[in-house]
Amino acid sequence: MSRIYLAQAREEGDTVALEDAAFRHVARVLRMRVGDRLTVFNGQGSEFAARITQMERHAAHVQLEARREANTESPLHSSLLQAVGKGERMDWALQKATELGISAIQPVLTARCNVKLDAERWAKKQAHWQGVLIAACEQSGRLRIPELRPVAKLDDILDACTATLRLVLAPQSGRAPIEAVSTVDSVALLVGPEGGLNDEEIRRAEASGFQSWQIGPRTLRTETAPMVALALLQQRFGDYGPPSDSGSATVRQRN
Template sequence: MTRIHVAEPLSVDAHLALPEAAARHVAQVLRMRQGELLTLFNGAGGEYVAVIEAVDRRTVQVHVQDYRDVERESGLSMTLAQCVAKGERMDYTIQKAVELGVSAIVPLLSARSVVKLDSERWEKKLEHWRGVMLSACEQSGRTAIPQLQPVQKFDAWLAASGTGPRFVLAPGGHHSLKQLPQAQAATLLVGPEGGLSDEEIALAVHRGFTAIGLGPRVLRTETAGVAALAALQALWGDLG
């Protein structure tokens, strides 16, 4: 069934209107009609089956009929600290990271970051990325919404990045993920289009990060983080 995120409390036998964007999608794109079923979730765990009671071009009224106590979240808590990439590259990384079960995403600005925006436009960008995340949760069956942190400067985030297993992707890195001991949580740092500078990589290593290589080929920024997250899930999580 079509899955819809609803940012409000849900309960069996509730009657409610779908959010405006979701209602337009259900009514105008999917052309669903009265009596058809939807799956609703709000990120608090589980999901609900609802039947469409009324539908027009801009509004959809539903009746919640049943609750399903499903759990599709990974036991591996992964944080992706991704230096901001241009346009669709960042969208792609966020979308696929959510599909792969990431717990949190931190957009970073590093020395070679090419995206320069003022505070108001950054807020609009964050709102856009939240939409990408919610769509990915709807598509992938997730019942929890990953955390999207504010855009942060590289040095400030690194200084407050905490402890535990932390990895920085670096071409020529002397370690590979399969050589490391298994963990239940990990932080992954990925550079922008031009990569992290040597100084930034050295600073990350000084702060306790392990420099990781992903094989003999150089991956684009939108590929590198996704590939590393998939490898982590395959090694320590629930992929495969």
């Protein structure tokens, strides 16, 4: 059944107008009609069965029916500090991080970032990335859209990071001792751009409490590295892999 994001979805029985992007997808891509059923979620934890009750040339309305219970959000609060990459590389990283259960995404400008935009184009880029996150939530069944923070310079975010476990991906640096960690409240993962973080940036991250982490023997692209690292973190501390009684780590869930 088709699944769409609808921020105004709140209570069973409400009739709600589709937002522009959702309308275009439902009417022009899926070619749905009055009476067709779909699933809607509001990005804040609620999901509903719904039915199209009105379809016009430029607008459509759906009626919310039964609220659905789902358990698709990871117990691990994770933040991705992703250096801004060009074009589809950044889209891919954000999409896959969302599918893997990321809680928050911080786009970061570093010394080797090759993306330079003015304020207006950054705003458009931010809106585009938000669309990527929404589409990934629609596809993956997530109930909450990750928080997308404004683009910031690396030095402005390092000391502000308060995650219990802070990791910076750094090839040739050795493995971070995540296997020795039994309880975490939150995880932050810093990933460099094409070409990686330079030595000084890695040193500054380590001075701010980040541990350098080499996740394997091969160098991964900027869009591949967070996908692999987040999967390992979800297996160790989140909702992937064996059940907790078989030896996986404990996570203190945030209220």
